[in-house]
Amino acid sequence: MHPEFESDVRRSAALLRERAGGAPGPRIAVVLGSGWGGLAAEVEDAVDVPYGDLPAFPPIGVGGHAGRLLIGRIGPTPVMVLCGRKHAYETGDAAAMKGVIRTLAAAGVRTLVQTNAAGSLDPALGPGEVMLIADHLNLVQRSPLIGETGNERFVDMADAYDPLLRQQAQSAAQALGSPLREGVYAWMLGPQFETPAEIRMLQRLGADAVGMSTVPETILARHAGLKVLALSLITNLGCGLAEVALSHHQTLSVAAQAGDRAVALLCAILQALPPETA
Template sequence: MTEQQTHEDNVRASAEKIRAAAGTLAPKLALVLGSGLGGLAARVEAAVSIPYRELPGFPVPTVAGHAGTLSIGRLNGVPVIVLNGRKHFYETNDPYPLRTMVRAVKAAGAETLFLSNAAGSLRAHIKVSELMLITDHINFLGLNPLTGPNDEAFGPRFTPVTDAWDPELAARVKAVACEQGITLHEGVYVAFRGPTFETPAEIRMAQGWGADAVGMSSVPECLIARHCGLKVVGVSCITNMGAGLSDEKLSHAHTLKNAAHGAGDFERLVLAAVKVL
């Protein structure tokens, strides 16, 4: 059996387990919770949870702040699939587990993927603990998760990503933030591979490219999702200023601490936004 055939079997088997756990719910919305934002998973009503390790081919995270659990239930009354944690490309050279995760929720019936992450701000007006709606991205990971033989069962060889981050869904989230009185900036997210934080020179380079926030995730999931026909919307929780833009000492513990400070607004935003997504 080829790697691609194994992958297709894993997607099918994982989707079947998700549908079985969902019962009659039939969620159309899936959410990926980033570093320090996993508390939202506890807000899922009547949740049925499945560890990633029990879903064939799913990525098992190795980083603190990523629980590696899929939950199915209702958020604010809306049926959802919540993916609590992700595996980053700095943890692996293998794109298949991440492809399996995204494609399995699509095969299980999801139509929209809501991505979240912890990110560093590249702009003085986007402050720590505030939120940023992702309007576009720059892929500086040095790889694309769709590289290699195309999986024709899931999508075309060449996928346009002009509107990778769906403008209509973004407008709905922006309107919800306004109604809730939540500060929600808009901007371009640039993904570096990590696991080292960026140098001050790299931050200046990213600013020159027009990026507004920097992180190590979300772009791969977005590309996989668009390839298989999922709509994508995303929000960054700003946990620090980019290297060289402040005196703060960057660390993962610092990221998790500041993500917790922004988690309240993030949860309020998502709980309201699920009604319009």
């Protein structure tokens, strides 16, 4: 890896450890996608770190993504909460979040909890519902590990979304009275939405939801040795499944309406996870 990149990661991780009050810092990091921003208000004793202060972090250029990191607690659980992500569709770079994930790992994070907004491929999984990701389809067939060297680049993606973490999330959802469906998430590059033919293709391939993020970060996290848990907030039915024109404005609007319930569920899940998820 380029020496400048490694230097940026070390400096960013050192700053996060310093802002967290020294080692060990939080072992759980949460990436907030569209509709999940309300979690930021739930972080207690929050220390606010703008992405601009972290040299390994990219600038954020998508509405609904604030570009700041919070260090604090959700109930008793120490967390780092990342308000926003860089998407591959912004520059075409599947490794856009590499510096972020490497920084989190270097700062002591052991579990990455990802959230996103997604379109449903099943009318029974409607807008406002939350889906727990059990597996993914990398339809883009791009890897954020291009350029890595050595045998470690050949990452085993079995159980990419950790089975024990998913079980703990299901238990927390049941205790809250919020049934949580599991499904397969398909990554499409975007930024355009899918055509009806593409939606039919994804259905036949076994996908339950489709979106434009998450998969590159999961690959990076697994390469860095992190466990991953991921949740999709369903904001629409896929193109051709409903008579509604798709737009990012609609995504943000539906996400805002369903966000409170999704955030309450996420808070319950985070508090159910062991703080030391090594």
